[in-house]
Amino acid sequence: MSMESCSKLLSRIKRIRPCLLDMKTGCPYVIRRFTSELKGMMPIKPLDGIRVLDLTRVLAGPFATMILGDLGAEVIKVERPGLGDDTREWGPPFVHKESAYFLSVNRNKKSIAVNFKDPKGAKLITELARSCDVLVENYLPGKLDEMGLGYKDMSEAVPQIIYCSITGYGQTGPKSHKPGYDSIASAMSGMMHITGPEDGDPVRPGVAMTDLATGLYAQGAVMAGLLQRQKTGRGLHIDCNLLSSQVACLTHIAANYLNAGKEARRWGTAHESIVPYQGFKTKDGYIVVAAGNDQQFVKVCKVLNLNELAENPKYKTNTLRVQHRKELLQLLAERFSMESTAKWLRHFEGTGVPCGPINTIQQVFSDPQVHTTPAQGQAHKHDANSVAVKAAHDTRQTCSPAFQFIKSKGTTPYGRNVE
Numbered sequence: 001m002s003m004e005s006c007s008k009l010l011s012r013i014k015r016i017r018p019c020l021l022d023m024k025t026g027c028p029y030v031i032r033r034f035t036s037e038l039k040g041m042m043p044i045k046p047l048d049g050i051r052v053l054d055l056t057r058v059l060a061g062p063f064a065t066m067i068l069g070d071l072g073a074e075v076i077k078v079e080r081p082g083l084g085d086d087t088r089e090w091g092p093p094f095v096h097k098e099s100a101y102f103l104s105v106n107r108n109k110k111s112i113a114v115n116f117k118d119p120k121g122a123k124l125i126t127e128l129a130r131s132c133d134v135l136v137e138n139y140l141p142g143k144l145d146e147m148g149l150g151y152k153d154m155s156e157a158v159p160q161i162i163y164c165s166i167t168g169y170g171q172t173g174p175k176s177h178k179p180g181y182d183s184i185a186s187a188m189s190g191m192m193h194i195t196g197p198e199d200g201d202p203v204r205p206g207v208a209m210t211d212l213a214t215g216l217y218a219q220g221a222v223m224a225g226l227l228q229r230q231k232t233g234r235g236l237h238i239d240c241n242l243l244s245s246q247v248a249c250l251t252h253i254a255a256n257y258l259n260a261g262k263e264a265r266r267w268g269t270a271h272e273s274i275v276p277y278q279g280f281k282t283k284d285g286y287i288v289v290a291a292g293n294d295q296q297f298v299k300v301c302k303v304l305n306l307n308e309l310a311e312n313p314k315y316k317t318n319t320l321r322v323q324h325r326k327e328l329l330q331l332l333a334e335r336f337s338m339e340s341t342a343k344w345l346r347h348f349e350g351t352g353v354p355c356g357p358i359n360t361i362q363q364v365f366s367d368p369q370v371h372t373t374p375a376q377g378q379a380h381k382h383d384a385n386s387v388a389v390k391a392a393h394d395t396r397q398t399c400s401p402a403f404q405f406i407k408s409k410g411t412t413p414y415g416r417n418v419e
Contacts, residue, residue: 045072050226053129054078054109055137055144057085059182059208060242061166062105063215065136068222069108073134077109078125084113122147129158133229134222138166141176151237162225164218164238171239180242182208189246194253196266203266214245269358275321275328276300279358280336286358287341289348294318299351303344304335 050073054065062077062085069075079085087102095103112128115121126149129135135154137144144150151163165171168180183204186192191210196203218240225236247254256262265272269279269288276297279288291297294317301310309315309331314324321328336344341357348355357363364370 047072050074050134051132052076052134052136052222053125053132055125055135055139056166057138058087059105059211060180060214060218061136061138062087063212064164064166064218064222065109066105066107067215067219068134075109076128076132077106077111079111079113081113081115084111116144116147116149122149125149126154126157129154129161132158132161133226134162134164136164136166136218136222138180140179141165141167141171155235155237159234160229161235162222162229162238163235164222164225164240166214166218167239167241169243170241175243182211182242185242185246186210189243190250190253190264191246194264194266197268198266198270200266200268209249210242210246213249214240214242217245217248270329273322274318275325276332278329280333282336282341282344283339285341287336287344288356288358290354292354296353297321299353300332303347303351303353304332306331306335 047068050068052065052068052073052075054061054075054077056062056065057079065073065075065077077085085102085106087105088099090101091099093100114124116125137149142150145152151165154161154163167176168178168185169175186204186209187202189210192202192204195205218238221238221240225238229235253264256264267278271277271290274290274292277290277292279286289300291300297315297318298310301307309328313320315321315328339347345355345357359367
């Protein structure tokens with residue numbers, strides 16, 4: 001394809017239209033756009049008018065850009081020709097032959113396949129970036145510099161760009177050259193050390209919390225960068241990495257060590273400094289009870305018909321309960337095991353004691369509270385198929401955070417490379 005033809009295609013990319021574009025020519029890239037049917041008019045979203053160039057793959061980066069898309073940004077996802085995002089093949093399960101994993105973090109995006117090693121492809125990315133407000137990438141430090149797509153080159157070509165780099169260990173340091181993986185960063189950050197049963201081995205969290213936390217930090221930093229640009233008129237480089245993000249999430253665990261030299265340990269579902277504040281096995285499942293003060297402990301004892309524990313001098317204060325944790329928890333556990341989770345929840349209702357069931361995923365999505373807001377949204381795709389989605393923002397109301405389902409645009413079919 002001639003550069004003139006490339007320019008014409010680029011101009012079409014820059015216009016927001018609900019179309020499906022497929023250029024069957026010799027260009028090293030092709031864009032494919034989705035159509036989406038949404039019922040009713042949607043109000044203006046916080047990031048309407050903001051365009052994001054998404055060069056990320058797998059989880060941390062796609063999660064960050066998906067949130068930006070949920071908030072109204074136009075997100076153009078760039079994938080590898082012939083391969084696409086790694087997670088397109090992760091499964092089962094698959095939804096209409098597409099990975100449920102991939103679909104879960106790539107809604108509200110368009111897709112373009114670009115060969116960065118082809119000078120024409122690299123030039124296209126630079127030209128496309130000129131029309132964008134944000135670029136998010138998660139390549140090894142220096143990799144994009146080799147292609148002329150690093151921050152230095154990009155900021156010279158597009159001074160207003162908010163350039164966010166997501167890596168495993170940052171741009172500098174002895175490990176900066178290593179690729180980042182959630183499990184490795186979770187282990188190195190101490191997260192696994194403090195996760196798991198009290199007398200058991202370290203455990204990986206059930207979801208990739210290090211990746212997700214990094215994505216949230218990146219998304220927040222991009223939002224702050226956009227605000228700063230309003231003041232300065234210039235973009236900036238955001239350096240976000242898995243290890244630092246997870247270490248930052250240690251919060252009081254880190255403070256305890258840095259200020260008092262106190263090493264952390266695993267507590268299962270329990271709290272190190274509050275008793276009782278943990279999960280208990282019931283007749284048919286599990287319940288978590290969180291007695292955050294002495295008054296709530298008295299109420300717990302009343303519900304369990306163990307008033308003598310509330311009167312016992314050994315358990316009068318939280319400090320004493322922490323000291324006598326083992327024997328107290330054994331007594332409570334024996335009582336909780338005698339009734340069902342539902343029955344205990346009914347007994348605790350109205351007492352002011354925080355409690356809740358440990359739900360299976362099926363139970364989560366059967367919980368009436370999860371469905372208090374409009375029912376499960378459907379992401380409409382170009383082929384009229386639809387997939388269930390879950391978002392952490394009610395995008396029908398400007399800047400109104402809520403954990404509820406939203407009606408959302410689906411993902412774009414992979415932008416195939418044209419030979």
